[in-house]
Amino acid sequence: MVIAVPTEIKTNENRVALTPAGALELKKRGHTVYIQKGAGENSGFPDAEYEEAGAKILATAAECFEKGEMIMKVKEPIEQEYPMIRKDQLVFTYFHFASYEPLTKAMIKSKAVCLAYETVEMPDRSLPLLVPMSEVAGRMAVQEGAKFLEKPMGGRGILLGGVPGVQPAKVLILGGGIVGMQAAKMAAGLGAMVTILDVSLPRMRYLADVMPANVVTMYSNELNIRRLSKTHHLIIGAILIPGAKAPHLITRDMLKEMAPGTVLVDVAVDQGGCFETTKPTTHADPVYVVDGVLHYCVANMPGAVPYTSTVALTNATLPYAIQLADKGWKKACNENNALKLGLNVIDGKVVYQGVADAFGLEYHDVDSFLK
Numbered sequence: 001m002v003i004a005v006p007t008e009i010k011t012n013e014n015r016v017a018l019t020p021a022g023a024l025e026l027k028k029r030g031h032t033v034y035i036q037k038g039a040g041e042n043s044g045f046p047d048a049e050y051e052e053a054g055a056k057i058l059a060t061a062a063e064c065f066e067k068g069e070m071i072m073k074v075k076e077p078i079e080q081e082y083p084m085i086r087k088d089q090l091v092f093t094y095f096h097f098a099s100y101e102p103l104t105k106a107m108i109k110s111k112a113v114c115l116a117y118e119t120v121e122m123p124d125r126s127l128p129l130l131v132p133m134s135e136v137a138g139r140m141a142v143q144e145g146a147k148f149l150e151k152p153m154g155g156r157g158i159l160l161g162g163v164p165g166v167q168p169a170k171v172l173i174l175g176g177g178i179v180g181m182q183a184a185k186m187a188a189g190l191g192a193m194v195t196i197l198d199v200s201l202p203r204m205r206y207l208a209d210v211m212p213a214n215v216v217t218m219y220s221n222e223l224n225i226r227r228l229s230k231t232h233h234l235i236i237g238a239i240l241i242p243g244a245k246a247p248h249l250i251t252r253d254m255l256k257e258m259a260p261g262t263v264l265v266d267v268a269v270d271q272g273g274c275f276e277t278t279k280p281t282t283h284a285d286p287v288y289v290v291d292g293v294l295h296y297c298v299a300n301m302p303g304a305v306p307y308t309s310t311v312a313l314t315n316a317t318l319p320y321a322i323q324l325a326d327k328g329w330k331k332a333c334n335e336n337n338a339l340k341l342g343l344n345v346i347d348g349k350v351v352y353q354g355v356a357d358a359f360g361l362e363y364h365d366v367d368s369f370l371k
Helices: 020-028 047-052 061-067 079-084 101-110 131-148 178-189 201-210 222-229 267-271 306-327 329-335 353-359
Strands: 002-005 032-036 056-058 070-072 090-093 113-116 170-174 193-198 215-219 234-237 263-266 287-290 293-296 343-346
Touching: 002 061, 020 032, 020 047, 020 306, 032 047, 032 061, 047 056, 056 061, 061 079, 070 306, 079 101, 090 306, 101 343, 101 353, 113 329, 131 178, 131 234, 131 263, 131 267, 131 293, 131 306, 170 178, 170 222, 178 193, 178 234, 193 201, 193 222, 201 215, 215 222, 234 267, 263 267, 306 329
Parallel strands: 002 032, 002 070, 032 056, 070 090, 090 113, 170 193, 170 234, 193 215, 234 263, 263 293
Antiparallel strands: 113 343, 287 293
8 A cells, every 4th residue: 555644734733644654654565655755843743754764755745635445634634735635645644623623624525545543443342543642731731731730821820839837739620530630630630629520420439549649539410510619720631522512611701710820631622622612722822811711722732742652653653554554455444444444434425423513414334434
């Protein structure tokens, strides 16, 4: 198979979809790998390393999309890339369709095969291709939240871990999944008082067993969220419903009851956000203020640490990319149900229920495309 990796062009996106080591593994199996010139530079991987691994360098994105049977990306295609995607081409990337209707309609129009990292799902409901970026984002959420709690950044002027004689900050985490757990580890390690809200009692029992004493769990409901949001200094949104829009757990009216300088970090922004007042921001302009409350809603948080993120992402995606390249997408998805669940759009039809529901589109059974 011919695999092509274009340069990511979304604002402040520094990651690349494949490391030189990943390119070598695909090359060893007889596949052709094309990398756009400079695609790996911002992640610390110069073109020479890809060439040493057996990949070929192409000058433009147009050449990558023209030659590639499988396009590997990190972020969803953006408007200028839409016309380059063609019928029956396999695009393997993060799509987050349910949060952006124009992208969904563009991929339907392209009639490409869209396999989304974020909906590849194991039998235990874990999301192996989302986990590494969730781990990065969860840890970064606390780093960024701690920074914006500083007074010069617009926050309340509170040190996350406090000092002897001064209470530490209170951190509220909505969701006890991968993002929430990693955020709690970081916040607790810095000495903050951490509360995790979740709706799964088994998950809360597990978190209670593994977390340190300065982390407590509570059941997530509107009453608890309203009460706790008034007294906590940093609130991290870590909700994920695979392939669907995130629910709004912090509503606009709740902001008026928060102390000025409270910081909200919405890691769920890629899925529409779990705060009603969420709107995507960038690393260049990461925050805005609503009713005195700072909102940090950067849609590609792991892009700020591209070396770590790129290596972690390739570690997770490469085994699936190899299956797709070795067998073709139909056979690979027939033999691996986790991969099959990653299929979102095929030949102009929506085959993932959460995406169809988000925009009132007709849902088609994915199995009808795998015969």
